[in-house]
Amino acid sequence: GYRAPFYFLNFYHPLPRHVWGVADADQLLSTEVAHRKPLGWGPFVVEEWVEGDHITLVRNPHYFRASEGLPYLDRVIFRFVPDLRQALDLLLADECDLITQDVIEGGDITPLLEAADAGTVQLVTSPSSEWEHLDFGIEPAEGVSRPDFFEDVRVRQAVALCIDSERFAREPLPYGEVAFANSYVAPEHPLYAGDQLHRWDYALFDGRSLLEEVGWQDEDGDGIREAHDVTGISNGTPFSVTLLTTSDHPAHERAAHILSENLAACGIGLAVEYLPAEEFFADGPDGLVFGRQFDLALFSWLNGFDAPCGLYLSSQVPRAENWWATSNNPGYANADYDAACQAALDALPGTEDYAHFHREAQRIFSHDLPVLPLYFVPKLVATRPGVNGVVLDPSEYLELWNIEAFDSGR
Template structure:
């Protein structure tokens, strides 16, 4: 508020008239005396507080590279969100167009399924989703889906000649007027260049969709068309747009050299809100506002300058940096998890904003249902059916009811996560809320254990139950098994809580912690994927597309030269299979396949994804535990910082970040 002071100045003006001496002359009356008051205001001007012009983001890790196709570190993604905007965002378990006019869809007609004719020698995708060259003499025979066939039930063997199959064609349109940060027009040709670059064998990126692509072409300045191989039905066809790459800058280098050349020569040209100025290795990356940003007319980005500072993973030091003002944001690569309680206290005191978001990484405890020889408790198989004690779904359900998962969420996760029922989080649009839920219930679990033959023979729940008439298990065997995981602090805390709760049911678990390299090693030597464990905890990543395929029979790991006993065929992925539980259910396999092979918007897509979760929760090959948290901290007056469950980086909307007076701009 301006302070005002009043000063008064008094001026007196006297005007007299001179009278000439003449005694007979009359004396003139005096003139009026006029007082004039002059008022002067003295205003104290308080200078305006300048708007902040620099945003400092502190990262626990430094990128290995800023070449988009050269790495996958989250630290790299954070920086590249400032250089590239989109082209497609993945938020709240769905997709959003950023520099495209819209996402194509079958309903709108910019995605279509055509009927085409294929013949011997043509490339196509077979009934299992693999790329093949049509050959009537192939051994084993090739099975394909002719036009109109949407499931394995109607697949036919290719015996030669011409066959009609279905082929997807998808059209994408860029927004008009886009520019690279150097002012060069950004066109559909840049997207085609990116496709060709990623298709190059010397570019270290996945080729799954590329291998199933017939063509990717630019038809005008803003339009590209993706055409899939005949037989390839891609549920996420609407994201088969390739983010543009600056051919006018990178085109002078072959793909093999770009991995090094982009960083070595600072070839950082993008279309996003900021432009990279310098990268001081081990210290920081500095950027400035991009004047050619397509949203510049909206006053974005908010800051003139942006700095990514690499501060390491010392959580105490990073929190201190927020409190001192050295950092405006401390990102999730700083691993603040071990200071969650402190952050919540500081937030309550108004000193920081702590953002906890359940992400897409879900922890689970897996039963070894079909163990390989040499397993411990899980390998007990006196009746020779190939199933150990965990082959009985009643035991799996009882164990689940004896694991106090809510206690883990309340204590280890500080109440910020949720207990899971399936491989999908409750926020997922395809989550089945009607599946069986297993509460912590010692009484119900004990009744199931008694029913199986695991009895409390001494009346002391603190001692393990023993087998009496349990199928395939010698009488007198203790209900005691190993519970293995990595030595990560959070996992150790979680398993200790659940070991104590299982003891209340008469289940004794021996906690075993392994280095990650040993725990996750491929079979036959790896504990987990060598299928030589009893109960094992680890995490998978879920996402927009439900991962039902994790638990299909064909995904069981095993020796490459041996048959999967459930299929009487060689293990499909050898030791690379992911269904280390050994779970197999033909109905589940069929329902999951039907879900994967349907397209979003088709009734079979939702119906089968819901059904697969129902079967999963009933059979319970693994106990879904909780969602891991994504955690970041910001200064208390930060606005527009939104961590999203499915956004890879919390910097996905960095152009909108602001703090203090900028929040009102």
Template sequence: MSSHNLRWISLIASPLVILTLLLGCSRSTPTIISSPHVTTTTRPTLTLPSYTSTPDSTTTQTPTPEHRTLTICLGAEPVSLFIHNSNSLVAKNILEAIYDGPIDSTDFSYEPVILEKLPSLADGDATLQRVSVKENGFVVNDAGEMVLLRPGQVVRPYGCNLSECAITWQGEALEMAQMSVTFTLKQNIRWSDGKPLIADDSVFGFEIASGCRFQEHPDSACGFLGAGGHQTLINTASYAALDVRTTQWLGLPGFLDQTYMTNFAHPLPRHQMQTYTPEEFLSVEERSPLGWGPYIIEKWQPGEYILLSRNPHYFRASEGLPHFDQLKIRFFISDENETLSALQNGECDLIDSEKSSKSITLEHLIEFGNSGKISALTSIGNLWEHLDFNIQPAESIINSGAFAGWDMDGDGQGPFGDVRLRQAVAMCLDRQAVADSLFFGKSPVPDTYLPPTHPLINPLAIQWSYDPVSAASLLEEIGWLDNDNDPSTPRISIGVTGISDGTPLIMNYETSETELRQQVFLMLAQGLAACGIQVNLHTYPSMEFFSTDPLSRVYGRLYDMAEFAFLTGVNPPCNLFLSNNIPSAENNWSGQNSSGFIDPAYDAACMQQIQLLPGEAAYTQAVLDAQRIFAEQLPVIPLFLRLKTAAARPDMCGYSVDPSSTSDFWNIESFNYGESCK
């Protein structure tokens, strides 16, 4: 985005006007404004450490005898490198060379990079403060919404973290909990121009994140704060520098942020504003942002490459990092043969996961990797495929002939309302065989919505392994009988609740038109047929399949069984299956619990997980309980985890793909090749 799309203005308004702006009044021009409800105070006078622009002996790497260049090939060119306008993977990968951190997400955990540590409740650098709140002050209510406190609002008083103890406020004296979190920068972090990176640079970054607006989305802040992103940003009461290395984040009263440990605002160089206008500053940020990471942008040749050089002020230079004097990032449009050739002849030293997935089939990636021609990199990703049961079908298909719609007893649930049928289907599926066939043995089958490597996985959650004999017993118990002793023909209902006798066990398997999902169907259909379950494949264009309206196959709950994928992450996504997340007219058909699953025990465990904070005693137990109930009740069947892949020259080291990182190059300073890797 060009710099004319952003500009600074000041905004002075009453809290009511500000709230109206936040809730959707359109702006005719893009702006950068002050954060409306954040307390603004004069920045404290900070005594800066003494630095010069010349690298000192503690951070200067011994010169290497040869000039080394690493060539990275990406499949696209970024539009912008402005940190708050760079959502593409190619932009995030390049930015890792310019900024290191400030916090990484790896292996489904957060790790500090330029901070001394991540704050925690246990260590006391994250606390819940008792604060008095007044009428018309900004708070976060029990529903998680930022509101002006007025009589009738449902809020949680201090000491109450769950909805069960929330009160309806009627004007009485009220104290609420306010999160306070402090972050401390490591010593000797410097911008690549040699100036010290200080806490006030993080405050400046917060000010930019809070205020910027883009022409395309004038009603939304373009910035983010921590892993909570925009939501955390608007629920922030203040963000300030306490001294040269320490910042403090305060949330609005009532806002208990589960990712509080990441709420360190991405620093931006305030000192650059001494020489640039706001428009010039943002233009620089889009093309050659000043960072503190291992490399500095030297040249951007549009359509061809970006050239970067070693940052002499990099805080890890004394460790011999980065390993290269120069980094060349090429925008390389190529087919599979050209990509594989480039990795072997030296045109490209490595490619990222996006280009790998688009340019090289997994089969050929593995083949060339096993032969030693390239280095083939694989990891599970954060995308998990699942098969959903339509437990509570839309009224329009009730008793219409659709399998999921049979509801002769009128309880609102179709045949999949019987958990035994869901469990039987799971045992008819050899999911590991499917995953091995698709991903060459590199993708495990998850038992819940978390991957097996997640630090919060419940190892005791029940596993539904491939077991057609036990599946047959469950089907018989329900009343789905093999009356002709031929397992290849559909079973027939005899005494099944809500279904007429003689109904065959035939259902539709619905999904999008992707080739992968059609392959999955063909393999799963064989196992189901062997159990006496006939499935018929129906595919739809993605726009039709996933549309958020009552005619959507998924969100309109018109299917029998449906296959698609969800994201997982550091925070376990139990909310996907809450009863208040069922798609309906009330939520504009955007609820993600498209199976219509309702289980009070699951709701209780998941809501406790959502409303408590990591580090509180009951949080981890709630996470484990929600997974246990999910695995037992099985509203959907987890099928497999998608793979992330990348490729490099055969003697590459230090480069790996991570399941939860938002960038492939989170550790780009450690990339190396050749003799140095031995």
């Protein structure tokens, strides 16, 4: 009765010889029949693609649920717009039915919320498995020279104590219900470790005391702590670090502002540098985050079905030997964590070992804090009033996962 957790990977995209056989293998990525009009078994097929303007999909007459009357819509048009303001104008002018989350997150959401309050826009929200987190640069890449501010676990724990988690539950995202995160899985997840987790609730006094215990003190009275016999740090080095995050992301701007204020209250100076997404997520050795050349980094991971302990295995530290194409950008390495996570990954889902070792990995993670989980990002789409069938599923990557059930209400 065992079913592999990634069973869906066994469903391959059709590769029909009678259609694709007209092109050589090296032409398949550019030929229109494969690149612009792919075959599939979904509810719609591509009718037209006008580059930079729109893509038109029409009902697939061979859809396997056609006997149920699905899809409800005859056609779907995806319009490419530069920003949320233009998308909202189209929605209010009855020229658009739905705005997806990627457009919403890239702009000023205030007019959208005002339109929702006025009843001219309908908002649909749900929890999600996307978690925002603050990453500590624990172990820089070979050849990178910078102070090891966060190598001592006590410093990472102190930073966690200095951060007001309740502000992150109400300020970065002005919509939906933001769930505070203290693990890389949500409290609703069946593998969540619950009471086994170490908690780092906001406690300024404790955070400051822990920094002083390590040797970070403000003896010159300028508001920024400096190193005094801190292992691996030259005496007198100010505790001033740089936070990297993505540009054109209002929630990250608000989160960076909170972090700056919170860390200043603990005597840590914070400069914020905003990078385009393609630069922020660039592979090493040149990429700053995944080339392990950073102090702090703020971004999110989107989880799949399983608890993602494998992200932080020591084997996943980006380096030349693995072509820098791995996920453990903090450079975290703990043999106990590796053992627990690997045992969880090797166990059969549904067994006692599977749950036990996943929770043990979370327990170690919550103590060591290679990254500090902040909050789970709620899903959000905006629709024209009257649109029906839009249901957001926390476990689904796309908001349009059930597009066959959408009804425009026209």
